[in-house]
Amino acid sequence: MTVNSESGATTDLRQAKQPVSGALAGPYGHPFHPILVTVPIGAWVSSLVFDIASRIVDRPAFLTHGSVWLIAIGVLGALAAACVGFLDLFAIPTGTPAFRTGLVHMALNLAVTAAYAAGFAWRQGGGPPRGQGVGYGQLALSAVALAVLGLSGYLGGKLAYRYGVRVAEESVQAEGYRT
Numbered sequence: 138m139t140v141n142s143e144s145g146a147t148t149d150l151r152q153a154k155q156p157v158s159g160a161l162a163g164p165y166g167h168p169f170h171p172i173l174v175t176v177p178i179g180a181w182v183s184s185l186v187f188d189i190a191s192r193i194v195d196r197p198a199f200l201t202h203g204s205v206w207l208i209a210i211g212v213l214g215a216l217a218a219a220c221v222g223f224l225d226l227f228a229i230p231t232g233t234p235a236f237r238t239g240l241v242h243m244a245l246n247l248a249v250t251a252a253y254a255a256g257f258a259w260r261q262g263g264g265p266p267r268g269q270g271v272g273y274g275q276l277a278l279s280a281v282a283l284a285v286l287g288l289s290g291y292l293g294g295k296l297a298y299r300y301g302v303r304v305a306e307e308s309v310q311a312e313g314y315r316t
Contacts, residue, residue, distance in 0.1 A: 176214030
């Protein structure tokens with residue numbers, strides 16, 4: 138249970154900065170989660186670009202095929218990021234605004250990953266006829282999932298930059314500004 142006093146909040150903040158396991162989640166002040174999320178974000182943004190381009194070019198087969206690969210890479214990367222992100226969530230004391238934000242962040246990311254996994258399966262089972270671009274429904278699913286990912290990323294930024302989850306103490310940060 139979280140104490141609502143100033144000293145209790147300070148204790149909770151210090152707890153949220155420490156890794157549950159430095160070997161698995163990254164050492165103090167350098168978590169692995171922000172590094173790993175670049176893989177699904179980059180892959181899924183690129184897959185949407187490929188999807189849109191497949192509707193424009195004359196011979197879209199390479200784009201539709203590439204988009205499927207990018208979606209798969211994104212799903213695998215998201216699963217890796219989720220594992221270490223889950224460890225970071227364990228570092229946040231329950232019952233706090235930071236923990237609630239972390240739960241919403243996690244739920245949105247899991248929904249996005251499920252949407253992309255479903256999109257991958259949809260493309261495997263009923264992709265566009267040869268020589269045509271990605272279907273509008275598949276393109277829309279990717280666009281909506283990417284928009285939700287943006288919202289989740291906002292919440293992840295709030296966890297790090299507003300609540301200081303897994304960010305080093307200011308006294309440690311000050312080392313970078315000494316002359």
